Amino acid sequence: MTAVIDFQGVTRRDGGLVRLDALDLQVNEGEVLALLGHNGAGKTTTMHLILGLLSPSEGRVSVLGGAPDGAHAETLRRRLGYLPENVSFYEQLSGREVLDYFARLKRVDRSQVDALLERVGLGHAARRRVKTYSKGMRQRLGLAQALLGDPRLLLLDEPTTGLDPAATRDFYETVRDLRDRGCTVLLSSHVLPGVEPYIDRALILGGGKRLALGSLSELREAAALPITMRARGHGGDLATRLAGWEDPRIAARPVDGHEVTLTVPPDAKLAVLRRLTDTAGVDDIELLPPTLEHLYTHFSADLSPATRGDAE
DSSP states (O other): OOOSEEEEEEEEEETTEEEEEEEEEEEOTTOEEEEEOSTTSSHHHHHHHHHTSSOOSEEEEEETTBOTTTTTHHHHHHHEEEEOSSOOOOTTSBHHHHHHHHHHHHTOOGGGHHHHHHHTTOGGGTTSBGGGOOHHHHHHHHHHHHTTTOOSEEEEESTTTTOOHHHHHHHHHHHHHHHHTTOEEEEEOSOHHHHGGGOSEEEEEETTEEEEEEOHHHHHHHHOOOEEEEEEEOSSOHHHHTOOOSSTTOEEEEEETTEEEEEEOGGGHHHHHHHHHHSTTEEEEEEEOOOHHHHHHHHTTTOOHHHHTSOO
């Protein structure tokens, strides 16, 4: 399968500053990849290389089968959607006029404008001037602009900025629908709990370098972080019945007389489950694997503040 995005040893330098350092990355059709990192990690540089706004100092970038900074750029623009972190439009135009303008620029069918406005929840405000829109409404208009032409690749930079919880949920359902139709999505976000249920893989950058890349299960296996287990029960002090673990790595903390939280290394999970299920009075067991936020913290823990700010 030909990758939609293909970075081969890509380095980007500006003077003596290395913004991206020998990055290898392949993103396939219909995949949602989260691009994560501190400010200055190299996320913006990566997106600008994909867009063809920057060229690599070393290595090769291919997007939808060609170099985005060469003759392929004109074709790429019609097949790619981009939502920047800070969207800006002509404020005297209406929402419909803004989309119509971008549809003409992108040379796509202008008849889809009204449907896109309805899709992002702006149908009622289509005729209103953009200067009357709230920040969340402008963000939704930006998403509609990115979706013009049914793109094969969608780049989203902090896409839920200014959106309320309901609109955020609707946004990610749109992302899921796009993925199901074969669109490849690359999104950058600092709101890790929000993106976790919707991504296929995560790329964690730091100081311009790739710190980790994989699915949640692959990242959990590589990190080997402890699992949290919660046991709830009845019939006396549960904490007393679940005390005294032979493995010193297992930490049990009583929440109250009926609930105990255990921190368990991955290789001890089955042994702990067996004891919990054999303990009289245990009514419920909940397993909480490391979240994307835990994994991000783990893989970026060794970066110094100076290293974190070396790239942009």
